Amino acid sequence: MTSHIDTDICIIGGGSAGLSVAAGAVQMGARVVLVEKGRMGGDCLNTGCVPSKALLAAAHHAHAITRSPEFGLHTSPPDIDFAAVMAHVRDVIAGIAPHDSVERFERLGCTVINDQARFTGPKTLVAGGTTVRAKRFVIATGSHAAIPPIPGLLDVPFLTNETIFDNNTRPRHLIIVGGGPIGIEMAQAHKRLGARVTVTEQGRILPKDDPELVAIARQTLENEGVSLYENAMAKQVVRHGTDYRLTMMHKGAELTLEGSHLLIATGRHANIEDLGLDEAGVACRNGAIQVDARLRTSNKRIFAIGDVTGGLQFTHMASYDAGIVIRNALFRLPAKVNYRAVPWVTYMDPEIAQVGLNEDAARKAHGNCIRTASWHYADNDRARTERRTDGLIKIVTTSSGRILGAGIAGPQAGELIGLWSLAIDRKLKIGAVAGHIAPYPTLGEISKRVAGAWYTPSLFSKKTRKIVRFLLALG
Numbered sequence: 001m002t003s004h005i006d007t008d009i010c011i012i013g014g015g016s017a018g019l020s021v022a023a024g025a026v027q028m029g030a031r032v033v034l035v036e037k038g039r040m041g042g043d044c045l046n047t048g049c050v051p052s053k054a055l056l057a058a059a060h061h062a063h064a065i066t067r068s069p070e071f072g073l074h075t076s077p078p079d080i081d082f083a084a085v086m087a088h089v090r091d092v093i094a095g096i097a098p099h100d101s102v103e104r105f106e107r108l109g110c111t112v113i114n115d116q117a118r119f120t121g122p123k124t125l126v127a128g129g130t131t132v133r134a135k136r137f138v139i140a141t142g143s144h145a146a147i148p149p150i151p152g153l154l155d156v157p158f159l160t161n162e163t164i165f166d167n168n169t170r171p172r173h174l175i176i177v178g179g180g181p182i183g184i185e186m187a188q189a190h191k192r193l194g195a196r197v198t199v200t201e202q203g204r205i206l207p208k209d210d211p212e213l214v215a216i217a218r219q220t221l222e223n224e225g226v227s228l229y230e231n232a233m234a235k236q237v238v239r240h241g242t243d244y245r246l247t248m249m250h251k252g253a254e255l256t257l258e259g260s261h262l263l264i265a266t267g268r269h270a271n272i273e274d275l276g277l278d279e280a281g282v283a284c285r286n287g288a289i290q291v292d293a294r295l296r297t298s299n300k301r302i303f304a305i306g307d308v309t310g311g312l313q314f315t316h317m318a319s320y321d322a323g324i325v326i327r328n329a330l331f332r333l334p335a336k337v338n339y340r341a342v343p344w345v346t347y348m349d350p351e352i353a354q355v356g357l358n359e360d361a362a363r364k365a366h367g368n369c370i371r372t373a374s375w376h377y378a379d380n381d382r383a384r385t386e387r388r389t390d391g392l393i394k395i396v397t398t399s400s401g402r403i404l405g406a407g408i409a410g411p412q413a414g415e416l417i418g419l420w421s422l423a424i425d426r427k428l429k430i431g432a433v434a435g436h437i438a439p440y441p442t443l444g445e446i447s448k449r450v451a452g453a454w455y456t457p458s459l460f461s462k463k464t465r466k467i468v469r470f471l472l473a474l475g
């Protein structure tokens with residue numbers, strides 16, 4: 001038997017993006033239908049941010065124990081129970097899950113349909129036995145791991161982000177294809193938890209980040225024993241007993257790696273299949289749903305947000321997009337996205353954080369009319385007390401001092417980048433950061449010091465010294 005629902009907003013996908021719209025819209029008085037075919041919470045809660053950060057937390061704890069002697073504390077190396085670590089990961093997910101659950105959203109007033117949605121026309125979709133007619137739709141169907149065309153790969157049972165957190169056995173040797181944030185976070189996590197790890201990357205690792213910051217990440221990973229092959233082209237994968245053999249070209253030579261586990265982390269594909277997008281009149285571009293600055297698709301009643309649009313694929317961007325849709329769909333305001341001050345963080349240790357333009361991007365946008373300044377963690381007293389002096393902050397401004405971007409590689413980089421996000425968003429000049437009072441001793445002082453360093457050439461110049469001597473001579 002089929003049922004029919006008429007509603008104000010129908011959202012497809014109960015991940016970070018869809019849930020943010022649903023929670024906001026229903027609490028503002030809209031009638032909301034939410035359709036989710038799998039687990040509420042989507043990638044972030046179940047197979048992405050939450051399990052990866054929980055795994056990294058365990059790995060960083062294990063590593064901290066090995067550093068105890070530096071503080072005069074004598075301990076034994078940690079005895080790592082990999083299955084128990086994975087139980088911790090699942091426990092963290094379970095603790096957050098009620099916030100994203102069907103029960104919570106029904107309590108808020110949403111109608112939740114646990115089924116696959118498919119458009120049947122520009123104003124209707126079908127999910128299970130229900131036809132939903134809505135004034136506005138939001139497509140928030142996310143993305144899944146892209147599988148590269150490596151010969152033999154489809155014939156072997158490899159891991160992706162959807163399966164790696166279900167693996168309870170510590171890999172003897174984990175081979176990771178792809179050195180983006182997923183590959184790098186999983187590499188360090190597994191290495192610190194006792195696995196041998198090799199990463200093969202077709203270009204350079206963390207290609208979206210500033211090379212000077214990435215150099216710190218690379219050095220750390222190599223010091224910890226992760227084998228990195230950059231500019232390596234994978235040629236073939238075969239199964240050898242229970243192991244994998246990955247053959248690749250590296251520095252002109254053919255090389256074969258043998259590992260017990262294989263993780264594919266080579267980017268994402270938008271979930272656009274089987275949605276009935278043609279029936280809905282929704283166009284795609286480059287394998288993702290095409291949207292305008294108001295996040296409207298080619299059918300102006302249908303919005304698309306989050307990973308499915310192929311843009312910046314972060315949970316905080318899914319939530320940001322949700323706010324834009326609510327303003328457009330509920331309040332009829334022509335709100336547009338502004339991605340000038342989007343931060344991102346790779347949660348290896350040390351963290352790598354970026355907001356705004358890095359030096360290369362700033363040169364492309366502004367030519368040579370930019371200035372940069374850097375400050376090292378080694379010159380920060382708190383970093384010294386913590387014995388964590390490996391790190392760098394680097395900022396980019398216009399020649400007049402408007403902040404264009406900031407990048408930090410170092411402990412707590414993700415916490416420190418917030419100040420720079422606000423500064424860029426509010427179009428502050430570097431003087432605002434240089435002039436604020438930072439408590440001593442905090443890592444936060446590196447932001448003030450790098451802003452101060454920006455002034456060093458003019459502040460300690462011959463001209464300044466002349467002026468000071470002249471003024472002092474006045475009596």
Ligand SMILES: Cc1cc2nc3c(=O)[nH]c(=O)nc-3n(C[C@H](O)[C@H](O)[C@H](O)COP(=O)(O)OP(=O)(O)OC[C@H]3O[C@@H](n4cnc5c(N)ncnc54)[C@H](O)[C@@H]3O)c2cc1C
Pocket residue numbers: 012013014015016017018035036037038039040041042043044045047048049050052053115116117118140141142143161182271274275305306307308312313314315316317318347
């Ligand atoms: C390993 C990993 C680590 C990550 N770490 C971070 C991090 O630390 N910080 C960060 O900001 N981002 C991180 N991300 C990215 C982040 O997870 C995504 O950007 C975010 O989850 C995208 O949210 P979304 O709602 O667009 O998509 P999703 O979370 O994928 O949700 C989409 C939902 O739609 C459902 N769906 C799909 N098709 C249909 C259909 N036809 N009918 C009904 N339902 C459907 C799916 O089942 C899914 O639940 C990470 C990603 C991965 C893979």
Ligand SMILES: NC(=O)c1ccc[n+]([C@@H]2O[C@H](COP(=O)([O-])OP(=O)(O)OC[C@H]3O[C@@H](n4cnc5c(N)ncnc54)[C@H](O)[C@@H]3O)[C@@H](O)[C@H]2O)c1
Pocket residue numbers: 148149150177178179180181182183185200201202203204205206207232233234265266267268312313314344345346347
């Ligand atoms: N901390 C975070 O915020 C975080 C963590 C994990 C993931 N994410 C999000 O998820 C997205 C996906 O992460 P990802 O790391 O899979 O993707 P990515 O696109 O960021 O990086 C994929 C990497 O794989 C490489 N690659 C592609 N094909 C390859 C091949 N055949 N052989 C070797 N290398 C190959 C690419 O050059 C690239 O460096 C990220 O872009 C990010 O938006 C965020």
